[in-house]
Amino acid sequence: MEKKHAPSGLPFFHSDDFLRRSSAASDRTLDDDDSSDHVKPHIKEMDFFSINKGASSSPSFDVNTGLNLLSPSQGVSRTSTAKKPNTETSVLKIELERLYEENRRLRSTLDQITTNYNELQGQLFMVVQKQALANSNQQLKDGGVLNGMSNPVMDPRPSAAFDVNEPSASDDKGQEFSASSPANNPMEVVSMEGDRRMVQIQGKHDGGNDQTSQSCGSPKSPTADQSKKEEQVSEVPFRKARVSVRARSEAPTINDGCQWRKYGQKMAKGNPCPRAYYRCTMAVGCPVRKQVQRCAEDKSILITTYEGNHNHPLPPAAVAMAKTTSAAAAMLLSGSTTSKDGVLPSSAYFHSLPYASTMATLSSSPPFPTITLDLTQGPNPVPYIRTPPPAPTFPLPFQGYPVLAPSRLSAFPGMQMGQQQRTASMVETVTAAIASDPNFTTALAAAISTIMGAPPPPPTPSNNGGDSSNWVPGLPGSPQLPQSCTTFSTN
């Protein structure tokens, strides 16, 4: 959560911070000890920026802010400096040293947050995977189809994403992740596509490429034809998971860190704006595609829908997005195999996650389950509710929050009532997981920054340079996007 707030809060708090301290510096002289008390809370909100600030002493935007804010004190010093320039210089030096110290402290904080994030998200995936496995075991009892252990949705990407700094992840996680994460694919790979639930449970993922061909794959269990058929009936609708991002942008596409080549454009029904089709060109044969289309109701909103798994290492700018979409898709898809067992934290956490509470909606639409990250709304948004077609809906348990999360059961055609209930549980579970996981929200913030072409949180000194225009300093509680709020909605 803090991370998410930080980017947008950066310029905001940063300026504020400098204001406070510059004024304090001019007022106080050498007395810095008590200043750390009131400075700290603000810095905690701006950890990323602090890093950038400290790393780049060159006049990046926030540093400029600092300089500008300091200049008055310098101006004061001009008048007073004539009297005691040495004192003023020493004050500034001390201030500078203190800033460096804060920067170091914030770095360590960021490291810790990152570690915790990785750990918790890994644990989340573990829980989801366990549920999937439990469910698959149940299915084994019923039909005896499943024989594999790796989960293409859950394993390679999440493991690749989280196995690096996972000191205290559970034993299971380590085993499962190591078992399922190929060493030859150590980099982040987006997992946005799951083919069939069966595959998610049993299929083996070979580098993220062409899951479809191996879906259901594993003709390895010839004895399971019957149950296979039965499964396919209900699982075909889950062939692909998509992660859709709604963001305000005047640019034709959002900058997500990858290279894309446009291969088609069509007029889609119901939208006067054409839909553009892009394919990832960062590696030969990368199956990842995305569709870009402006929202019919608000043409300033760009809707980007990702589909598929990258089969190549991702640049740093795309990693955050990969993590987020991977997590979203994995939870969505894996959740589809889970039953409600209360393992995942629920809305009890919402009260401490104001943004999660307001940004999370989840829905699925046939034929693909789709998670939509709605980055277009303000910190207290009117809940983004996509008007569903007349189909059975049910609210998800966002207790007391103005969020509707209609999950249209029609998204799963062919389901019996029990299956629909299970799906309802799935959606509920997934939604709760998403909304209650602050680290996931953090990942969303990182993704947003990537989406907007802003640098991802990890400490890259030059990060703040170019895209500061995307930041809205007035929204300290929201991510990087103007008026943004992250909303999960299910189409």
Add this chain to the structure above:
DNA sequence: CGTCTTTGACCGGCGC
């Protein structure tokens, strides 16, 4: 000249 975009044609799925 290589790469990328544009754009009409083509294909497959789906509903009637």
Add this chain to the structure above:
DNA sequence: GCGCCGGTCAAAGACG
């Protein structure tokens, strides 16, 4: 079978 629609292909043109 037909038409609609979404998605993809591939030739032609634009661009650096």
